[in-house]
Amino acid sequence: MFRSFASFNYRVWFLGALVSNIGGWMQATAQDWVVLTELTDNDATAMGVTMALQFGPPLVLVSLTGWVADRFDRRKVLLTTQASLMALAIGVAVLLLTGVMTLPLMLLFALGFGIANAFDAPARQAFVSDMVSLEDASNAVALNSASFNMARLIGPAIGGVLIVALGSGWVFVANAATFLAMLVALLLIRRRELIPRTKGGRGGGLADGFRYVWARSDLRTVFAMVFLIGAFGMNFPIFASTMALEFGRKADGYGLLSSVLAIGSLAGALLAARRDRARVRVLVLAAGGFGVASLVSSTMPTYWTYAIVLIFVGFSTVTMLTTANGYVQTTTDPRLRGRVLALYMAVVMGSTPIGAPIAGWIVDAFSARTSIAVGGIAGLLACGIGVGWMLWSGRLHRQEDARFLLTLDETRPLSVIRAMEPETFDERTTTTTPIRVVRPKPEEG
Numbered sequence: 001m002f003r004s005f006a007s008f009n010y011r012v013w014f015l016g017a018l019v020s021n022i023g024g025w026m027q028a029t030a031q032d033w034v035v036l037t038e039l040t041d042n043d044a045t046a047m048g049v050t051m052a053l054q055f056g057p058p059l060v061l062v063s064l065t066g067w068v069a070d071r072f073d074r075r076k077v078l079l080t081t082q083a084s085l086m087a088l089a090i091g092v093a094v095l096l097l098t099g100v101m102t103l104p105l106m107l108l109f110a111l112g113f114g115i116a117n118a119f120d121a122p123a124r125q126a127f128v129s130d131m132v133s134l135e136d137a138s139n140a141v142a143l144n145s146a147s148f149n150m151a152r153l154i155g156p157a158i159g160g161v162l163i164v165a166l167g168s169g170w171v172f173v174a175n176a177a178t179f180l181a182m183l184v185a186l187l188l189i190r191r192r193e194l195i196p197r198t199k200g201g202r203g204g205g206l207a208d209g210f211r212y213v214w215a216r217s218d219l220r221t222v223f224a225m226v227f228l229i230g231a232f233g234m235n236f237p238i239f240a241s242t243m244a245l246e247f248g249r250k251a252d253g254y255g256l257l258s259s260v261l262a263i264g265s266l267a268g269a270l271l272a273a274r275r276d277r278a279r280v281r282v283l284v285l286a287a288g289g290f291g292v293a294s295l296v297s298s299t300m301p302t303y304w305t306y307a308i309v310l311i312f313v314g315f316s317t318v319t320m321l322t323t324a325n326g327y328v329q330t331t332t333d334p335r336l337r338g339r340v341l342a343l344y345m346a347v348v349m350g351s352t353p354i355g356a357p358i359a360g361w362i363v364d365a366f367s368a369r370t371s372i373a374v375g376g377i378a379g380l381l382a383c384g385i386g387v388g389w390m391l392w393s394g395r396l397h398r399q400e401d402a403r404f405l406l407t408l409d410e411t412r413p414l415s416v417i418r419a420m421e422p423e424t425f426d427e428r429t430t431t432t433t434p435i436r437v438v439r440p441k442p443e444e445g
Contacts (some may be wrong), residue, residue, distance in 0.1 A: 016185025025155025160255020
């Protein structure tokens with residue numbers, strides 16, 4: 001489970017990222033609480049707009065940010081983005097501590113955070129493959145997810161306590177200090193031990209990646225499922241903060257809910273690190289589990305029963321996202337992997353600007369429970385899309401001698417790949433599992 005730690009560079013990176021992620025979750029908690037309770041009168045719509053501005057740039061700038069991550073030294077790109085994020089955090093802290101922060105100013109800073117993160121995210125993901133061997137890449141990605149959720153377990157709780165004890169401005173100061181850990185880690189990395197960058201084939205930008213995804217029904221299905229749940233079900237800052245207010249809790253109660261959610265998320269990430277490969281069936285089951293858990297959470301009568309159900313929500317969410325990410329990475333032609341991953345990130349991060357304002361409006365117009373229930377219905381719909389694809393694609397088979405009566409053939413027939421342009425097809429690199437050949441019946445010719 002922890003084999004990537006054999007690399008010095010990855011160990012340094014992991015520790016720096018863990019400290020920085022803790023600060024990031026502290027800041028996220030403070031930012032959401034400031035918008036909801038200090039700059040507005042519990043206006044969930046304003047909170048949704050803030051999230052939209054923060055997560056919109058990765059979608060709008062996807063072609064540029066992906067090109068930067070492939071064209072320039074990723075270590076230098078990350079040094080620049082991390083320093084920029086630290087400067088923005090200091091700026092927000094100063095305005096909050098001096099009492100001159102306003103909602104329009106916070107929205108501008110949210111946009112600034114979004115632009116910096118738009119360049120940081122693809123470079124950060126791609127840099128992992130520069131530190132470990134190809135065989136350990138999937139393990140390193142899963143451990144990154146575990147680090148992210150470990151920070152999510154600690155950061156919101158600390159942030160909530162600091163808001164109550166010291167004030168929201170000091171949380172941004174603390175986050176600015178945690179960026180130093182990431183900057184030091186990047187400076188300590190041994191550049192001579194980084195894996196040499198491999199250049200792709202013919203250029204073509206995101207258009208080639210889009211054609212590739214469109215030619216594969218399995219990837220179209222995965223993208224659709226992730227978009228639905230990302231847009232309507234994964235607006236946790238809105239859900240948790242408004243539910244905390246409904247139960248009469250303050251910022252520390254909101255932070256604790258975020259940490260409880262991370263318990264299930266961390267468990268899902270660690271289990272993903274143990275799996276040999278990503279499977280669509282796991283993605284479909286996780287989407288259904290997310291839908292059921294979300295609907296149950298919307299009916300919980302007390303703070304603590306709601307918190308307990310959030311563990312299952314977090315587990316199903318991370319299981320779904322980690323499986324989807326792993327499936328996209330391991331079944332895509334290596335020469336198009338960067339462009340396909342750029343599209344995947346645009347779907348995951350771009351769903352928030354669409355869904356967050358809608359979720360906030362539902363909270364204001366109806367209730368937080370109604371908004372959570374809508375997210376649960378989106379999860380069940382995503383599960384239904386996955387099941388429909390299994391039936392429509394003909395990959396679900398009855399097998400008497402198997403452990404389960406119905407089995408899903410997740411191998412990819414070469415005819416699907418050959419349907420794409422010749423320059424994107426390479427039989428040596430497009431399959432990762434054996435292909436089962438079925439001989440046609442005589443009457444089929």
